[in-house]
Amino acid sequence: MKRLLSDKLAILALSILVTVMIMGLFAPFFSLHDPLEQNIAFKFAGMSWEYPLGTDHLGRCIYSRLIFGIRNTVFLAMLTMVCTIGIGVVVGVISGYYKGVVDEMMMRFCDVMLSFPSQVMILAIVGVLGVGIENIILANIVIKWTWYARMIRGMVAGYNYKNYVLYAKTIGKSDRFIISRHLLPNIFSEIIILATLDMGWVIINISTLSFLGLGIQPPFPEWGAMLSEAKNVLMSNPSQMMAPGVAILVVVASFNILGDALRDMLDVKGVVK
Amino acid sequence: MILEVKNLCVSVRTKKGLHPLVSDVTFNLEKNHCLGILGESGSGKSLTCKAVMGLLDANFHLEGEVLFHGKNILTMFEKEKSLIRGKEICMVIQNPMTAFNPLFSMENQLLETLQTHLHVKNKKELLRLILEAFEKMNLHEGEAILKKYPHQLSGGMLQRMMIALCIALNPSVIIADEPTTAIDVVNQVEVIRELKKVRELYQTSMLFISHDLSILSQISDTMMVMHQGKIVESGRAQEIIFSPKEAPTKELISTRLKLIEAFQRCVKECSC
């Protein structure tokens, strides 16, 4: 932890992310307007005290939409990540700890899934289930969990032969005890690094699909969807695309910096994307 | 005098400033003479050679002089250095198995070297040179070998090809940096024999580095012992082997003797 604190860039990234999360959690407190409130008279207004980032084509406060957009963009990406890792941990630990036929079958299944290009898989799933944010999240989980299952299986298999695990087995501790006391705490830090490095990818992915209109539906604020609306007025009001774009860039960059710093700090081998 | 090294100091640049690795090394190499450098690993033997070849990058700080035919290699421009390196001073390195690029055939890599240094552009002429050198190194069926890739050849073969490459270039000095360490005993004997033959045929001067006393005693005229980046003892090879004066030399020789004793004991026990 000390080494992380000495890395100024990582501290900056971490504080940006913490600020963003707090703002997202207490969005009504930080925002100045209702993100859905339209005010046609004030459309395309410039920056002002009342509208810090101006207004969009329906006269909605861009700043407030950005703040509420955190919930849809960042938090939904985090939800996706939590679900993905949850499934990945269950499958990975079962595979890596118990080995045998189950392991073999699961890993072959993962191989097949991983050998398919992820974008096509997402489009396939969304295509079948239909347009909507819950389907996008589902699609992202479906294409991601196999990768995590593989990585986590690898980590667990590595700890399987550590002396303290062997000792715990010898003195007859239950599997549940070994997994919860020895394996999970050990792989936890590695999983966190993987997840941090991957968050940016998930955020971009979800916002891309919302941008195409496959995810969050208007009028609800989401950064990708906001950019989609900005695209329609690109000719007349190009500045509309700045705020949400910069927001995505900053958050994704912060996750990447933090992930890199964490990886360097813990010097985890094998965590290479 | 072909090569004169005067007060050579090598230090590596670290965050905490210069860290000395080799200090105050002085030696001379005359024509048709073989100087052996003895020392345990990490004593600075290889580093000294790299400095002599001008192969150390900007991370290292060099002091002193390395005079080749009276010209200081350390202050030369990269261009001048590359005229000497590989042509006038050739080196046979350890780990022959990884010394050649795995993606290109031996022919390609040997020709590439000759084309860099010799002003003969005729490929047939150069190939003839290589094949001649191969014959002298007891490498038969040269044309077949040339078509092969590094992974298809044994360590001993590759080591001899390196020596053959040296012969084809006809340098003034050959530096042999632990040429026998990474290969098996049968090939070690071969390689030593070939190197001796090179000296007989071409009267090339040689700088022979090893941690193996018995090998050095076979080939070198004079010897110097390095320990922790310094020369601790130097003189005629026979004298040093039979009457070592300094502690590190004694240590090296006695360890060697112990090893031989232990080996002989084992052999005896086995045969009983």
Next chain:
Amino acid sequence: MRNYVLKRLLFTLPMMLAISFIAFVIISFIPSDPAEVALRVNEIIPTHEAVASMRESLGLNDPFLVRYVNWLYDCLRLDFGSSYINHNRLVFDEILRSLPATLKLALFSFILVIVVSFPIGILSAVFKDSITDKVARVFMFLFTAIPNYWLGLILMWFFAIHFNLLPTSGATSFVHYILPAITLSMTYVSTYIRLIRNSMLENMQENYLFYARVRGISEVVIVLKHLFTNSLQSTMNALGMSFVQLIAGTFVIENIFAIPGIGRLCISAIFNRDYPIIQAYILMMGLLFVFCNLFIDIIQTYLDPKQRRSM
């Protein structure tokens, strides 16, 4: 050589079968009745009789495996059925019509990726920690964090609207592809600079490079011939994969720049619930993926002397 290629081709058959099966199964998961969808999109009121006759005509009443085999047989004859939206349009024709634009876009981007990332990667590895390297690293960092659709919008505004140098949309001539290709390639450019750079830095300690220096080979030859080729060998696999990813990833860019490609076709099919097109898209992309894999594998085996002899 020929035997090796044939053997590898034979091994791809099960994979192809698996993909066709996935493409078929996935469509049977759709929440709504395909017969009903087909009726609705043609603005026919889905009465019981209409649904029943539609089911009959779509062959939905047959057992699962029979339907799969029939479908596979049709696919082999390049008959993917007709679009739900417009019965007169065959899915195969639709795909054939939109494929060239996508392939062109992917190809331009691919060339751009190679032309830009290789030199920068080499330079930033050779001159590690120099200005070039630092600029390249900032560039890499920035472009992994920028969503490429935003980049597309910025480029479109700057070059096409503000300076009016390039067209904003369409795909009728080469200039139309410039902006989309740049947008599409940027993410990959940063990935490849990183790959090449890391791979070269890793290989830099190799003994054969040291020996090449000992032999007095010039530094340019050492970097380009000995270092780069070996690094390329290890990045080859990723490179092959990314061509397919470029093709699959065009859908965003095609939508921004209004290029009538296969990605755009698929997105509009998703909105219209035009399942035969989605199905054909999945099948085609899957097969493309398998073939690219195969192709790269063969090239890689051919280029590696250690493996060539076993061919």
